[in-house]
Each structure stands twice: as structure tokens, then as C-alpha cells.
Amino acid sequence: MTGIELESAAFGDHSAIPRRHSGEGDDISPPLTWSAPPDGTAELVLICEDPDAPSGTFLHWLVTGIAPGSSGAGEGEVPPGGQEWPNGFGRVGWGGPMPPPGHGAHRYFFRLWAVSQPVALHGRPTADAVHRAVQDHALASGTLVGTYQR
Numbered sequence: 001m002t003g004i005e006l007e008s009a010a011f012g013d014h015s016a017i018p019r020r021h022s023g024e025g026d027d028i029s030p031p032l033t034w035s036a037p038p039d040g041t042a043e044l045v046l047i048c049e050d051p052d053a054p055s056g057t058f059l060h061w062l063v064t065g066i067a068p069g070s071s072g073a074g075e076g077e078v079p080p081g082g083q084e085w086p087n088g089f090g091r092v093g094w095g096g097p098m099p100p101p102g103h104g105a106h107r108y109f110f111r112l113w114a115v116s117q118p119v120a121l122h123g124r125p126t127a128d129a130v131h132r133a134v135q136d137h138a139l140a141s142g143t144l145v146g147t148y149q150r
Contacts, residue, residue, distance in 0.1 A: 023098030037114030
């Protein structure tokens with residue numbers, strides 16, 4: 001599988017996510033940019049998940065149907081053509097980092113997949129359900145990791 005470069009102007013890979021993008025700040029999604037996906041991409045799928053959450057992997061953002069010709073999304077914007085899904089907080093769209101106080105730094109994995117056919121998700125998909133839905137159709141992927149602690 002080939003790679004997609006995924007970056008943010010707000011933070012570097014394995015660096016702290018600014019408070020502005022957290023649940024205790026303005027709770028606004030960070031700006032993201034990505035490199036072109038391979039030919040044959042039907043759509044892009046974006047997820048942000050926290051594997052360090054006490055109750056298991058927590059879903060912070062899920063966007064499907066992103067236009068394969070897009071190259072990113074500005075701060076607080078839905079990626080072009082994208083459909084946002086419910087996050088772990090029960091709201092549709094971005095839900096910023098909000099780890100338990102004193103729990104140490106959590107890692108937030110932003111993953112972007114180029115898939116060969118639209119993914120089939122229903123209701124309130126979990127992060128694991130998203131991984132299963134893309135695994136057989138992924139042509140390329142990219143990952144950006146941010147950290148946050150309270």
C-alpha cells in the first residue's frame with residue numbers, strides 16, 4: 001500500500017495539539033493537508049481516534065466520502081465532499097481532545113485512507129468498525145499523530 005502525506009499547520013507529527021482544537025478550548029478541528037491519492041481512489045476516509053482512552057479507543061472525528069481530488073480542509077471545515085459521522089461524545093463532527101485530568105498525554109491518530117470503493121457504515125460506527133470497513137479497499141493511507149494532556 002502506498003503512502004499519503006498527512007500534515008497540519010497547527011501541530012507537527014507527535015507534537016502537542018493546540019488547546020484551541022481541544023474540548024477545553026474552542027473545540028474546532030485543526031487544518032489538515034494531504035498529498036494526492038493514487039489513481040482508482042473512489043473516496044477518502046478520515047478518522048481521528050484516541051487509543052489511550054480509559055474505556056478503549058475513542059472516536060473524535062469520522063468523515064467519509066471526501067473528494068479524491070481534494071488536498072485538505074481548513075480549520076473548522078469539513079473536508080470537501082465529506083460526510084461527518086457521530087463521534088464518541090455523541091455529536092456529529094469534530095470532538096476535540098479531552099482526556100481525563102492527570103491521565104497523562106494521550107495520542108490522537110489522524111488517519112486518512114484512499115479507498116477503491118465507498119465504505120459502508122451505518123448508525124454510530126466505532127473506530128474498529130471503520131478500520132474493518134476500509135481494510136479490504138485501502139489503496140493508500142497516511143497518519144499524523146498529535147498529543148494532548150490535561
